[in-house]
Amino acid sequence: MSSGRQRSFCKKAALEKAMIVFWCNGYSGTSLADLTEAMGINKSSLYAAFGNKEALFNQVLDFYLELHGSSHSRHLFEQQHTLQERLKNYLSSIARMLTDANLPKGCLICSSTSELAGSCLPEKSSQIIAMINRKTVDFLTEFLKNEQKEQHLTADCDINKIANYLLTLQFGLAVSARNGSELAELLAVIDRAIECFNNTVSL
Amino acid sequence: MSSGRQRSFCKKAALEKAMIVFWCNGYSGTSLADLTEAMGINKSSLYAAFGNKEALFNQVLDFYLELHGSSHSRHLFEQQHTLQERLKNYLSSIARMLTDANLPKGCLICSSTSELAGSCLPEKSSQIIAMINRKTVDFLTEFLKNEQKEQHLTADCDINKIANYLLTLQFGLAVSARNGSELAELLAVIDRAIECFNNTVSL
DNA sequence: GTAATTATGTACCGATAGGTATAGATTGTC
DNA sequence: GACAATCTATACCTATCGGTACATAATTAC
Numbered sequence: 011m012s013s014g015r016q017r018s019f020c021k022k023a024a025l026e027k028a029m030i031v032f033w034c035n036g037y038s039g040t041s042l043a044d045l046t047e048a049m050g051i052n053k054s055s056l057y058a059a060f061g062n063k064e065a066l067f068n069q070v071l072d073f074y075l076e077l078h079g080s081s082h083s084r085h086l087f088e089q090q091h092t093l094q095e096r097l098k099n100y101l102s103s104i105a106r107m108l109t110d111a112n113l114p115k116g117c118l119i120c121s122s123t124s125e126l127a128g129s130c131l132p133e134k135s136s137q138i139i140a141m142i143n144r145k146t147v148d149f150l151t152e153f154l155k156n157e158q159k160e161q162h163l164t165a166d167c168d169i170n171k172i173a174n175y176l177l178t179l180q181f182g183l184a185v186s187a188r189n190g191s192e193l194a195e196l197l198a199v200i201d202r203a204i205e206c207f208n209n210t211v212s213l
Numbered sequence: 214m215s216s217g218r219q220r221s222f223c224k225k226a227a228l229e230k231a232m233i234v235f236w237c238n239g240y241s242g243t244s245l246a247d248l249t250e251a252m253g254i255n256k257s258s259l260y261a262a263f264g265n266k267e268a269l270f271n272q273v274l275d276f277y278l279e280l281h282g283s284s285h286s287r288h289l290f291e292q293q294h295t296l297q298e299r300l301k302n303y304l305s306s307i308a309r310m311l312t313d314a315n316l317p318k319g320c321l322i323c324s325s326t327s328e329l330a331g332s333c334l335p336e337k338s339s340q341i342i343a344m345i346n347r348k349t350v351d352f353l354t355e356f357l358k359n360e361q362k363e364q365h366l367t368a369d370c371d372i373n374k375i376a377n378y379l380l381t382l383q384f385g386l387a388v389s390a391r392n393g394s395e396l397a398e399l400l401a402v403i404d405r406a407i408e409c410f411n412n413t414v415s416l
Numbered sequence: 417g418t419a420a421t422t423a424t425g426t427a428c429c430g431a432t433a434g435g436t437a438t439a440g441a442t443t444g445t446c
Numbered sequence: 447g448a449c450a451a452t453c454t455a456t457a458c459c460t461a462t463c464g465g466t467a468c469a470t471a472a473t474t475a476c
Contacts, residue, residue, distance in 0.1 A: 012443095012444080013443065013444035013445060014442080014443055014444070015441065015442035015443045015444095016442080016443065016444095041432080042434060042435085043433085053434090053436095054436095057435075062434075062435075063435090
């Protein structure tokens, strides 16, 4: 146990509040005042616990992935379903999160990706976001490669292109949700998007 | 001819410079200093010619649509191609714009849509962006309805869902471009995305 | 030429940005 | 209880935010 006065707030809860604010307003749309108000702490505590705005944002990105980004992939491994069904369940799980009534609309990573390429994001945050997207594609590529090995995908189809297609879909769904689309609409889009696998999925 | 001293800069050229800045950095990531520097004019001239930051942004949105948003749809009406080919050409035209080396990556409307739902955009700008997206879906719906009437689409397919699917695709492509995808990757995604029409396109 | 009109440049405004200094409060260690 | 360590509250910092006042410059109408 470290000595000294102990923190009067729950760090995880505060991080979650910060996440909501960044998720709603983006990095450059969020001020320290927005953060301290939402987190219920003052500036000193924020800086002591999290560093500064940039460091807090980077921790929020991690926290977001853990809380809302990592659970969907389990649908890809439920072997009682066909690959096409699993892909549909995976995307549907994401769509539910994107339109969750208790959360901001859309996806923090996607919105942050839209903030890339300008000068509004700190260098390190930009790198983290780029890496997250790269990892998503890499993960999907590995997954699809294995599916191909197990002959759930035809041997001639380009795995990497399919992974890119899936990420693009996720981005599109996220912005659509941001634009006000409801879950049912996103699910209809997913139905349509999955049809393109009719000829490449063999099981 | 109106009396008084005449403007020393080209309003259209200044608007284009402003467009680039907003396109790169988003609304809340752009400061008046960024704008005046890029436009090569000072604050007084900006306010005299365009109103204020919000009014300038709204004019930029219009200008952007005119310059980079309205030309793609012509591909939908080149009757020598099949509907599937025309859809592909339409999306490919957008993809070329999204990755144009002389322009910021991605799409101003899509990036602005990502800024929606927070408190970072002025009310009127939010309404304009929502309306632009609505008009895109409406346009696509009307187009597809006509294609269905001419029996290029099966009678049972849901036009509105396809229009939504196409808008979602555009969003996804825009964010992917923002994320660093090259034209070839976007074109591959489009190829994949268009395959889902194999069973609904009858001509 | 004079007046009216419009554009520009400079200086300025209050508010807020992100961040820090410092003093006081609260804790564990010894 | 003395001390060190940690957290918190208030005040403060400089820079920048979007926006304006006002004097001056340039142009047309008469």
